[in-house]
Amino acid sequence: MEKEVILQYLPLYREALLLTLRIGWQGVLLALVFGVACTWIRQLKIPVLKSLVTVYIELFRNTPLLVQLFFLYFALPKAGIRMTPELCGSLGLGLLGGAYMAETFRSGLESIAPIQEESALSLGMTSMQALRYVILPQAATYSISGIVANVIFLLKETSVFSVISLMDLMFTAKDLIGMYAKTLECLTLLVVFYLIMLLPVSVFGSWLERRMRRAEFGA
Amino acid sequence: MQSLGLDVLFKGSNFIRLLEGLWVAVRISLISVVLSIVLGIPAGMLMTSRSRVIRALFRVYLEIVRIMPQMVLLFIVYFGTTRVFGWDLSAEASAIIVFVFWGCAEMGDLVRGALISIPRIQYESAAALGMNQLVSFRYVILPQTVRRLIPLSINLITRMIKTTSLVMMIGIVEVLKVGQQIIEANRKASPNAAFGVFATVFLLYFLICWPISTLASWLEKRWA
Amino acid sequence: MEHGNEVLRIEHLHKEFEGNVIINDISLTVHKGEVIVVIGPSGCGKSTLLRCINALEDIQGGQILLDGVPVDRTAKNISRMREKIGMVFQSYDLFPHKTILQNVTLAPIKVQKRKKEDAEKEAVELLDRVGLADRKDDYPRQLSGGQKQRVAIVRALCMHPDILLLDEITAALDPEMVHEVLEVVLSLARSGSTMLIVTHEMAFARAVANRILFLDDGRIVEESADPKKFFACPETERAGAFLKTFDYE
Numbered sequence: 001m002e003k004e005v006i007l008q009y010l011p012l013y014r015e016a017l018l019l020t021l022r023i024g025w026q027g028v029l030l031a032l033v034f035g036v037a038c039t040w041i042r043q044l045k046i047p048v049l050k051s052l053v054t055v056y057i058e059l060f061r062n063t064p065l066l067v068q069l070f071f072l073y074f075a076l077p078k079a080g081i082r083m084t085p086e087l088c089g090s091l092g093l094g095l096l097g098g099a100y101m102a103e104t105f106r107s108g109l110e111s112i113a114p115i116q117e118e119s120a121l122s123l124g125m126t127s128m129q130a131l132r133y134v135i136l137p138q139a140a141t142y143s144i145s146g147i148v149a150n151v152i153f154l155l156k157e158t159s160v161f162s163v164i165s166l167m168d169l170m171f172t173a174k175d176l177i178g179m180y181a182k183t184l185e186c187l188t189l190l191v192v193f194y195l196i197m198l199l200p201v202s203v204f205g206s207w208l209e210r211r212m213r214r215a216e217f218g219a
Numbered sequence: 220m221q222s223l224g225l226d227v228l229f230k231g232s233n234f235i236r237l238l239e240g241l242w243v244a245v246r247i248s249l250i251s252v253v254l255s256i257v258l259g260i261p262a263g264m265l266m267t268s269r270s271r272v273i274r275a276l277f278r279v280y281l282e283i284v285r286i287m288p289q290m291v292l293l294f295i296v297y298f299g300t301t302r303v304f305g306w307d308l309s310a311e312a313s314a315i316i317v318f319v320f321w322g323c324a325e326m327g328d329l330v331r332g333a334l335i336s337i338p339r340i341q342y343e344s345a346a347a348l349g350m351n352q353l354v355s356f357r358y359v360i361l362p363q364t365v366r367r368l369i370p371l372s373i374n375l376i377t378r379m380i381k382t383t384s385l386v387m388m389i390g391i392v393e394v395l396k397v398g399q400q401i402i403e404a405n406r407k408a409s410p411n412a413a414f415g416v417f418a419t420v421f422l423l424y425f426l427i428c429w430p431i432s433t434l435a436s437w438l439e440k441r442w443a
Numbered sequence: 444m445e446h447g448n449e450v451l452r453i454e455h456l457h458k459e460f461e462g463n464v465i466i467n468d469i470s471l472t473v474h475k476g477e478v479i480v481v482i483g484p485s486g487c488g489k490s491t492l493l494r495c496i497n498a499l500e501d502i503q504g505g506q507i508l509l510d511g512v513p514v515d516r517t518a519k520n521i522s523r524m525r526e527k528i529g530m531v532f533q534s535y536d537l538f539p540h541k542t543i544l545q546n547v548t549l550a551p552i553k554v555q556k557r558k559k560e561d562a563e564k565e566a567v568e569l570l571d572r573v574g575l576a577d578r579k580d581d582y583p584r585q586l587s588g589g590q591k592q593r594v595a596i597v598r599a600l601c602m603h604p605d606i607l608l609l610d611e612i613t614a615a616l617d618p619e620m621v622h623e624v625l626e627v628v629l630s631l632a633r634s635g636s637t638m639l640i641v642t643h644e645m646a647f648a649r650a651v652a653n654r655i656l657f658l659d660d661g662r663i664v665e666e667s668a669d670p671k672k673f674f675a676c677p678e679t680e681r682a683g684a685f686l687k688t689f690d691y692e
Binding site for chain 2: 058059061062063064066067068070071074075076077078079152156157158159160162163170173174177181183184187190191194195198199202
Binding site for chain 1: 497536538
């Protein structure tokens, strides 16, 4: 391995990492928003929207992100909807993640015994108040491990962004290998930069999970 | 139809070509799933081993799989092995190696989870009846774990199929690549082909994965 | 008793679930300050009756009036109605993510929009009455079953309900904890609370009730305004047979 090569490539990888992180976290944020919105609609059982949410969730959970991105980036412009690669990346990730988050939130909500809601209702709370003060805080605790897993999954999924010509880590690695054939250096840097991106999330996630489990409401 | 570019699909053998492309992805994933299950079961058993060294090794293995995107692993195997070891792996072989590496970890973890969820008393009562470890595993533990495992393994198939879409990035001609070729060939005649083709690919993936994942969650509920 | 004192009136209540009749034409009037105890074999519909009153179940016929206003599950004002009906469940169901004090003050603050300090002051007083003021900052998990159930009663009381529904509140408790909970209920009865109680504790029923309802198969089989007499010699054969099952204890 040549040290100079690594030093020379380092700034390029750093650029790529920042781009990947920016789009990745935008996507995660969107995923949470979509997930909450879907859960909201399902909880309130809003007639038509509820069915649409189910269709959306099933569609995006059962197709690969790569195919979703191709659709958003190459197909939609033909129907008059144009987006920048960056917007496409975060939106695609958000749509995919929203479907997964919605399922995670659902199983979190289902883990709360119905009598918790009944207790809240019998104290005169509206369904909305019961959800906000009683159900959600508990469901959130149960959902933590699922949410962390989803975040890691989504950040990993960013590795396909190069197909919509975003200069992410994979793009940079492939480009450099193609041009200068310093394969070993390029791949090493690729692995190191993905570790930089994902290891902290993974460690933080496990810590959070342990803490949540231990702290379970004063046990 | 023209404006949405759906007409391209019915031209010549285009639709058949797309399906053939899809089959490439599905074939790779089926081979990978079968190998993952075959290797994953012993891996999962080893993960419950009493030896600390073995457990630690598997922890590292699982953590690598958990953190590294499959795309990165594909690059390492496809580009890396050629340069570093001088192997000339085909793209398809690289893909299968990566997916089995990943799938075996997933399967192993599922097996481990299923094994440790069997109450201790089951092992103890088998032992009390004079069964040795092998016999008790074969007749007592295994039948109970299989039921838990089947829905989860079926789920692994859909995840594998979705992940196989990545192989186009190491040059395998699968459904997306075929789609691109069709669009390219019809650029003049139907400029909107991209919509029709990619919408179709989207739907094709859904039509394959959705029934499988629905079956998995149905089984999961039924056998819960 | 005169009409003005009426708190709750149930008229020809009918409830079915999947083709089974669970409550069959029950009518009942509860006056202010009355303590009515409902007894009967398992599955006779007594818990369902309480759940219907609090609109946790849908009903297929008849109506339930609280202070003359119908209790309707689908009505917009249903949460306003439920405020006036306190309910305590068998499994106490405190909110596990809130401290004892937060459990008790959550609804007064969020539902009745009372000032936090006022709600907390009252909550501590009430917790003190059941001997748990010093546990106010603990979480439910740290309390015993009996303590949790006392908190659940305080949680319902803090809403100043017109009527309190107690659904087998000692059924899930260890025997030595039953007493501490029943003491609280007895003292509430003495201070004039209106209560509708479902229980399997016959001695307690006799001590606390102004009126006994014996339910079987979803109907009121026997009603007695003289609990002592009811327990000594019930008028119906079925009530007699039911009471006999407790004799071995």
